[in-house]
Amino acid sequence: MRVLAALSGGVDSAVAAARAVDAGHDVVGVHMALSRSRAEFRTGSRGCCSIEDAGDARRAADVLGIPYYVWDLSERFEETVVADFLSEYQAGRTPNPCVRCNEHIKFEALMDKALALGFDAVCTGHYAQVRIAADGTRSLHRSADLAKDQSYVLAVMGRERLARSMFPLGDVRTKDEVRGEAATRGLSVSAKPDSYDICFVADGDTRGFLRDRLGERPGPVVDVEGRVVGEHQGAYGFTVGQRKGLGLARPADDGRPRYVVDVSAATNTVVVGPAELLTVRAVHGQDAVWLADDGLDGRPFDCHAQLRAHGAPVPAIVTRTGGPGVRVEVPAGVRGVAAGQSVVLYDEDRVLGQATITGTDR
Template sequence: MRVLAAMSGGVDSAVAAARAVAAGHDVTGVHLALSAKPGTLRTGSRGCCTIEDAGDARRVADMLGIPFYVWDFAERFTEDVVEDFVAEYAAGRTPNPCLTCNERIKFAALLDKAIALGFDAVCTGHYARLSVVDGRPELRRSADDGKDQSYVLATLRPDQLRHAMFPLGDSVKADVRAEAADRGLLVAEKPDSHDICFIPDGDTRAFLTRRLGERPGELVDDETGAVLGAHAGVHGFTVGQRHGLGLRVPAPDGRPRYVLSLEPVSGSVRVGGAERLAVREIVATRPTWPTGDQPAGEVECVAQVRAHGGTAPATASVVDGELRVRLTGELRGVAPGQAVVLYREDPAGDVVIGSGRIAMTR
């Protein structure tokens, strides 16, 4: 097959490309220039898509003996990922930019271009497994639970999964690094990227304040309605947050308070005890079905609300176009704007059966 290997400059995508070459595919490497300021250098594990990363990807491609190109997707990334991220926070929601990037950049813009150029598949370094059952693709959790990225791939459609390759799905991170070292790849010990790639200093609140300005409001006790302090904007908070609240008045029982909800119109941030974070039902919009079929009636599943962790047994159904997820147990700190991803337990690795964007919780 003709395979386009997306090469970020990190160890995972490097080994994925190397495995595609070893499997006998006709591989071409491509690095996506996503940063509006590509001259910015990486600092340890923060930042990505820099000139340094492009150089690392090119050196790996040279060692593998494959053609290599840099494609400028910065404008598309800014519009579809960065601006969406800012708008979601301004609306009192907490988006997952990695999920948005996979959906709109790597498996929409990139895959569309790859197919138009005659490639059969796009290969990435994601930790997830793909299988074909009765002619339909199934997206599964990876063998490395700690690195599993099926959650941030859950919005992909069947037609996109049919053109995807995830060579690392059956591997654990330690083995991937060891393989990179054995192959002599210079990125074998390169630190993984953490936090949000377009906020390299890790200060999300400061980034959003620069983009949105200050929007003063009140911190309110959710139970009594008492005003407990002031803040510079709801975009500085997320549901479940405990630290950095700036409360003037301690709780009567001395226990910590958490962010319970955000009201962007009034500017209120409502806070309360941990027990008030408990969620038993999730309503999500824009449901997607990677296997292609919307389940009929209620389906038993495991619901996940964060990229790593935040899982509970559940039953799910579609009502009036919305995904309704009723948790058998309970979850805490479920933030609107995040994704709820549904899994079917399977001996060969849990299968992603659906996902949706969380609109509200009960």
């Protein structure tokens, strides 16, 4: 097959591309330039898509003996991922930009261009597995290395794009195995630190980034009785479940810690309360994307739900609602669920589908 390998400049994508070459595919490497000021993007091990990363990707392609190109997707990235990030926080929700990047950039813009150029598949260094049944049906599964599993942020791709995706690192047991393989292959990125946090927030100060882009909007922090207990400089800087950085001038009457239990963009108000108010029993989601047919007949079905990128899956009962919606009941309850995040549904390690959280029931 003709395979387009997305080379981020990190060790994972380099080894994934190497494995695609070993499998006998005709591989071409592409680095996605996502920042309008790439020279400023990497701070220590944070960030990605900098000039440094483009150079590392080129050197990896040279070692592998494959053609290498840079595709400028910075405008698309700004108009989709960054714009969505800002608008979601401004609306009082907490987005996951990695999900949006996979949806709009890696498995839409990149894949659409690859297919238009005659490639059969796109290969990335994500930690997840694609399994093919006897009838040719493909399914998405968790990585063998559960600590690195990225199926949560990949669930948004849908069936058509899954059919054109390759994740050669899905069977890897540890990141050390990947680094060792990279060193053996002579790839200079073998010891390169992982990028982490939000790639376009180079210094890791999300609240500062939002303040610079959205401006200060002072407003009240209130308790559940409506009493003002503090002041904020922008409700967009808070998320449900947050405890640190609240700046409360008035302690709780019982002396217990308080958490953000609601963020109202309409009134520019942050509501704080006791920990028990964070527990929800049901989650509502919209814009559902399905990779399996479970519940297609409209009847509720049992599965496990993951509500944060690094959260633990919990037993759930799922019902498809009108349109692309779902209701996910969590009988045991789950804490700190924020609107804007993804709820991803699993049958053991198989991804069934995902939806964007729009609300919860306590």
